[in-house]
Amino acid sequence: MKVPAAFRSTKGIAGVIVVVAVLAVAVFAPLLIPADWATRMDMRARLSPPTWAHPLGTDQLGRDLMFRVLLGAQTSIFIASAAVLMSIVIGLPLGLVSGYVGRTTDNVLMRLVDTLLSFPALLLALTISAILGPNLQNTIIAIGIAFTPFLARIIRGEALRVAQMPYVEAARTAGNSDLRLITLHILPNIMPAVIVQSTISLAFAILAEAGLSFLGLGTQPPDASWGLMIQASRDYLDRAPWTALVPGTAVAVTVLGLNMFGDALRDALDPRARGAA
Amino acid sequence: MSYILNRVFSMMLTLFLISAITFAVTNILPGDVAMMIMGTQSNPEALAGLRETLGLNDPLLVQYGRWVGGMLTGDWGSSLVFKEPIAPLLLQKMTASGLLVLFSMAIALTCAIPLGVWAAVHANRWQDTAASSTAMLGVSLPDFFWGIMLILLFARGLGWLPSSGFVDPGDDLGAAVRHALLPSLALGLGLMAHLTRMTRATMTGILKQEFIRVARAKGLNESTVVWRYGLANAVGPVMTVAGLQVGYLFGSIIVIESLFNYTGMGWLTYQALLNRDIPLIQASVFVIAAVVMLANLIVDLLYAVVDPRIRLS
Secondary structure: OOOOHHHHOHHHHHHHHHHHHHHHHHHHHHHHOOHHHOOOOOHHHOOOOOOOOOOOOEOOOOOEHHHHHHHHHHHHHHHHHHHHHHHHHHHHHHHHHHHHHOHHHHHHHHHHHHHHHOOOHHHHHHHHHHHHOOOHHHHHHHHHHHHHHHHHHHHHHHHHHHHOOHHHHHHHHOOOOHHHHHHHHHHHHHHHHHHHHHHHHHHHHHHHHHHHHHOOOOOOOOOOOHHHHHHHHHHHOOOOOHHHHHHHHHHHHHHHHHHHHHHHHHHHHOHHHOOOO | OHHHHHHHHHHHHHHHHHHHHHHHHHOOOOOOHHHHHHOOOOOHHHHHHHHHHHOOOOOHHHHHHHHHHHHHOOOOOEOOOOOOEHHHHHHHHHHHHHHHHHHHHHHHHHHHHHHHHHHHHOOOOHHHHHHHHHHHHHHHOOHHHHHHHHHHHHHHHOOOOOOOOOOOOOOOHHHHHHHHHHHHHHHHHHHHHHHHHHHHHHHHHHHOOHHHHHHHHOOOOHHHHHHHHHHHHHHHHHHHHHHHHHHHHHHHHHHHHHHOOOOOHHHHHHHHHHOOOHHHHHHHHHHHHHHHHHHHHHHHHHHHHHOOOOOOO
16 A cells, blocks of 8 residues: 555654554553552652663652653553543534534534533533542543534534535435435545544543643542643652653653644545645 | 624523533532532531522522523622632633733734744745744643743743732732733743644645735735735634634633632632532633633624625625
8 A cells, every 4th residue: 555645744754653652652561561660669769850770750759750651651542542532432423413414403413512612621621520520530531521512513514515425415316224324425434534633632632631630630649640740740840840841741742743643644634635734 | 783683692592501501511410519518527407408598409490590590680609619709709810811811812823923924935945844843842732831841941940930829910010910921921832833833724725826826926025915915814714713712722721820820710710620619610611611602703703804705694
């Protein structure tokens, strides 16, 4: 198979490398690194700057930041992926039905979605998490719900566009049922948009998880996520800025990689958008 | 005229839906206001009594009606944490946050538009790569991370600006601006990155169009072509995105105000959420959503002013 031009650009290559690397860390780090390496406390080396013994320094309890950030990858990536998956599972049928059926159904659903879009996603996620009680599972639910309206809106637009295509009309004339039209003719053609949007949402979900955990309304200890590490660093910024820089850089690199990957994917899958930033 | 009426009616409907969603979201939990006032260890009879007094035993629809009725008549209830009436509290905090929103929007727009245009004019050359990469980095960093960097640099390192707190502009304008500067920058940098990407994308598209070639062929100088012909057509879309970012801004403001201890709307909402102060959560979530909706409505209406081709209908 020929590699699309978009993935031969510097941005595309860098995106692929970063995404693959981060995924590899998320999957393999917990298998290769014993869990207690991230929780073992070295009391003589609390808030230690990077040294040979601790290449990325240690936190306020003398825990090794390199191992914490490597093992934290799994939590952050897992939460973000599960949340995006959840928003697709809810948003996809909603958007498809709205765009395909149209008329009153579309009006009612989209009025609801537009109203939900008035709520800043982070505010919605924070509220849901605070109300349900913050923990790993509820962080996923909170971000998943908060991201759904946006996804539903995009899928609805795509479904609407595809549903008016002549080949869909032809398939309908041929006597295909609505369900068959949606699943066999419309769904496959909106998948590129869904995939691109999911990649971008994944980047936003990682930022959202970090934000929620930073405010103490996301992942809770002993689960370790990047946002939680940044939150823990707040009281030690003066003496040990690396406690914030290490997890912050991990978030930044991951999100940057996903954004570059998403951009390249969009250029590859949607030629109309080529050249757009 | 009928267009305006239509929009007003539609706005009312949206406000009603916003209130319904807010109420629904805050009522999905079994724990209630009575429990929060008296604590989980309180005696069940006293709890039941308080529930009765507060009307928490009424059907949800009745409770919702009472809440909306109260808001319409100016009775927004009292905060459980701050023990103060909610309406004046919100008004005061909204003003504080308004300052941040205006500052960060101003910072973002004044930097993003020239930067985006510059990148588009030099599309696919080093200038574009530099601007686009910076913008890409900007959208990839969490804004509280920007905030931490700014605190380390300007407050702890150089000691130029205070790292936390809020000063009322009415008391001391200079101090108010100094306290608002770092949080506004933290909010504005991410926003600037988004808007730079948007401006560049829009301008790249516009500069490829026929009328730009005609303008160049007429011998107009390049800056007139880019700024008067090109940018004039990009302002609408960029403004729409800026309007949509108001929602994003009001999400970030919760994190940033908490980081900087800037006691505005975001800080207040965070305190309400942390302490599960349900009446205050309801009121602040409603107000934020309403403000975001209004901001987008205003942008929609302004669009017609900047772009005469759009007829309101």
